[in-house]
Amino acid sequence: MSSLTVSRFPALLKEHPDAVAAIVCGILVFLGWITLQSGWLGLALLILPAAYVIGGYESAREGLTTLFEEKELDVDLLMIVAALGAAALGLWRREYDFIVDGAILILIFAISGALEGYAMQRTERSIRGLMSLTSDTARVWRNGQEKEVAVADLQIGDKVIVRPGELVPTDGLVIEGFSSLNQAPITGESMPVEKTIGDEVFAGTINGNGALKLKIHQPPESSLIQRVIRLVEQAQMEAPPSQQFIERFERSYAKVIVIVGILLMIVPPFLWGWSWETTIYRALIFLVVASPCALMAAIMPTLLSGIANGARQGILFKNGAQLEQIGRVRAIAFDKTGTLTTGNPEVVQIMAASQSEQQLLQVAASLESLSEHPIGAAIVKFAQQQQIEWRSATNVQAHAGQGITGEINGQLAIVGKAAFVCSQVNSWANTLTASAQHFEETGKTVVWAAYAGKPLGMIAISDTVRPEAASTIRQLKQLGIGEIVMLTGDNERTARSIARELGIEQVYSELLPEHKVDVVRSLQRQYHTVAMVGDGINDAPALAQASVGIAMGTAGSDVALETADIVLMADRLERLVNAIRLGRRSQQVVKQNIVFALGFIVLLLIANFVSQITLPLGVVGHEGSTVLVTLSGLRLLKR
Numbered sequence: 027m028s029s030l031t032v033s034r035f036p037a038l039l040k041e042h043p044d045a046v047a048a049i050v051c052g053i054l055v056f057l058g059w060i061t062l063q064s065g066w067l068g069l070a071l072l073i074l075p076a077a078y079v080i081g082g083y084e085s086a087r088e089g090l091t092t093l094f095e096e097k098e099l100d101v102d103l104l105m106i107v108a109a110l111g112a113a114a115l116g117l118w119r120r121e122y123d124f125i126v127d128g129a130i131l132i133l134i135f136a137i138s139g140a141l142e143g144y145a146m147q148r149t150e151r152s153i154r155g156l157m158s159l160t161s162d163t164a165r166v167w168r169n170g171q172e173k174e175v176a177v178a179d180l181q182i183g184d185k186v187i188v189r190p191g192e193l194v195p196t197d198g199l200v201i202e203g204f205s206s207l208n209q210a211p212i213t214g215e216s217m218p219v220e221k222t223i224g225d226e227v228f229a230g231t232i233n234g235n236g237a238l239k240l241k242i243h244q245p246p247e248s249s250l251i252q253r254v255i256r257l258v259e260q261a262q263m264e265a266p267p268s269q270q271f272i273e274r275f276e277r278s279y280a281k282v283i284v285i286v287g288i289l290l291m292i293v294p295p296f297l298w299g300w301s302w303e304t305t306i307y308r309a310l311i312f313l314v315v316a317s318p319c320a321l322m323a324a325i326m327p328t329l330l331s332g333i334a335n336g337a338r339q340g341i342l343f344k345n346g347a348q349l350e351q352i353g354r355v356r357a358i359a360f361d362k363t364g365t366l367t368t369g370n371p372e373v374v375q376i377m378a379a380s381q382s383e384q385q386l387l388q389v390a391a392s393l394e395s396l397s398e399h400p401i402g403a404a405i406v407k408f409a410q411q412q413q414i415e416w417r418s419a420t421n422v423q424a425h426a427g428q429g430i431t432g433e434i435n436g437q438l439a440i441v442g443k444a445a446f447v448c449s450q451v452n453s454w455a456n457t458l459t460a461s462a463q464h465f466e467e468t469g470k471t472v473v474w475a476a477y478a479g480k481p482l483g484m485i486a487i488s489d490t491v492r493p494e495a496a497s498t499i500r501q502l503k504q505l506g507i508g509e510i511v512m513l514t515g516d517n518e519r520t521a522r523s524i525a526r527e528l529g530i531e532q533v534y535s536e537l538l539p540e541h542k543v544d545v546v547r548s549l550q551r552q553y554h555t556v557a558m559v560g561d562g563i564n565d566a567p568a569l570a571q572a573s574v575g576i577a578m579g580t581a582g583s584d585v586a587l588e589t590a591d592i593v594l595m596a597d598r599l600e601r602l603v604n605a606i607r608l609g610r611r612s613q614q615v616v617k618q619n620i621v622f623a624l625g626f627i628v629l630l631l632i633a634n635f636v637s638q639i640t641l642p643l644g645v646v647g648h649e650g651s652t653v654l655v656t657l658s659g660l661r662l663l664k665r
């Protein structure tokens with residue numbers, strides 16, 4: 027062994043203790059077998075116990091901890107008991123090869139643990155790669171000079187400088203500069219995205235050739251990448267229902283194995299005339315081959331691999347249960363604005379009643395400047411482009427699915443749907459009704475405004491359909507999704523116009539948030555597993571009600587992101603298709619693993635009593651099936 031290897035041994039032991047223990051155990055087992063074959067019994071009886079201790083220490087510790095703290099049996103303890111039983115049998119019969127058999131059991135169990143640990147580390151490395159996307163420091167412009175500060179010390183309002191080629195340290199709004207950013211590490215977008223003044227950039231993205239100055243608009247811990255890391259860490263900690271069931275099954279199963287093993291040590295000599303040595307040896311092999319190690323490894327490696335795969339594609343699963351659920355989805359409800367459409371509507375027409383268009387825009391912008399709705403943002407943007415000035419409204423209140431009200435100069439101002447505004451005014455602008463109907467029939471949204479009890483007019487707003495929306499709907503149908511519906515608070519004409527363009531037959535329009543929940547419940551009664559895709563605050567109740575709630579990651583509100591089970595990071599709707607395929611693939615792999623694990627246990631049990639397999643061969647079959655099942659789960663790491 028070279029001096030370099032010796033010097034690195036402490037680091038290797040710290041990084042890969044299971045692998046080091048397995049290697050040392052293997053060397054000792056080999057030396058013990060050599061000395062035994064050479065007739066050096068005393069030396070062999072010193073070396074082989076050392077192999078038992080080094081290779082079996084971790085399993086014994088975990089098994090005893092589970093026994094004394096949780097009052098439960100697990101497979102680690104069963105393996106140790108089987109190995110010690112083989113050693114005791116060898117000493118009793120003076121057939122010392124049995125001691126070697128027990129040592130080989132310990133060795134193969136240690137190798138299996140090391141391989142499983144390596145397999146899980148691959149998954150964890152893929153997920154924890156997100157951590158490398160975070161920067162520890164940022165360059166801030168304070169008091170007329172540039173300073174380098176810790177990202178954790180950044181405050182809202184700070185101005186951060188990002189030079190060409192650097193990692194963006196935290197989310198922010200561009201206030202100076204122009205550049206193309208590589209957002210692939212965060213959103214999965216393959217092409218760089220151009221960013222200029224007013225655009226939001228995300229922590230963990232890589233700046234291109236231009237220098238940028240950003241303004242921090244939210245705390246660093248609220249950045250997109252930090253939310254992703256927290257959610258992925260939570261997903262790793264939470265076991266899905268199927269895994270919880272397997273864990274409960276394992277504990278009951280282990281008790282049954284112990285009881286049956288004890289019976290096998292006692293009954294055969296009386297019923298079939300077996301010798302006690304043969305009976306005990308067969309019972310020990312039974313303890314090994316009947317242990318559910320492969321069954322325990324059938325689910326979590328697969329689901330964690332699927333979560334890691336999804337994260338690389340810009341699909342964030344909050345836990346393994348949702349990866350399972352998305353594969354079972356048979357009906358999907360889509361919100362319209364911001365989900366099937368871009369959520370960036372623009373004002374295309376203004377029609378005033380008796381007052382001027384300027385007053386109409388002043389009142390509408392005064393209220394909508396305090397709203398988070400994308401339609402309100404479009405009105406405010408248009409008013410700014412027209413250089414309209416407005417007074418700040420007071421007592422502003424949003425009415426979900428209806429509109430917004432407030433007071434301007436002590437008078438009531440209303441902006442929203444026709445029915446909502448009409449109910450608050452003394453007279454109605456009937457002359458504009460025909461024009462409003464025409465706009466709605468062509469897929470535009472019409473917003474009405476009133477002030478001091480009089481109608482001011484209407485604003486026609488158009489939202490563009492996402493380029494990938496129609497193909498996504500078509501692919502979902504090809505996947506066998508039984509029902510696809512669109513939910514919107516918009517009017518029926520606008521909703522149906524967009525639905526026709528996308529190929530969606532079922533439309534529910536003019537819905538309040540609670541109505542969207544009712545539709546999802548109705549779908550669940552018919553299809554059981556239903557997904558809801560949305561982005562706004564008013565989608566949150568339906569996202570929570572759905573079997574699987576899916577939020578648009580970039581455009582989605584904080585409430586929608588927290589409520590949803592799955593987040594599409596780049597607002598790329600077509601990744602919903604990838605998520606469903608990944609969910610179905612994970613289901614297939616889990617089922618294959620379970621069938622393989624159970625089948626191998628049955629074959630080994632039959633071989634134990636029919637073919638009289640040896641203890642090492644039983645261990646090889648048992649641990650080999652566990653490793654194969656674990657590696658099978660890692661197939662989901664590939665796209």
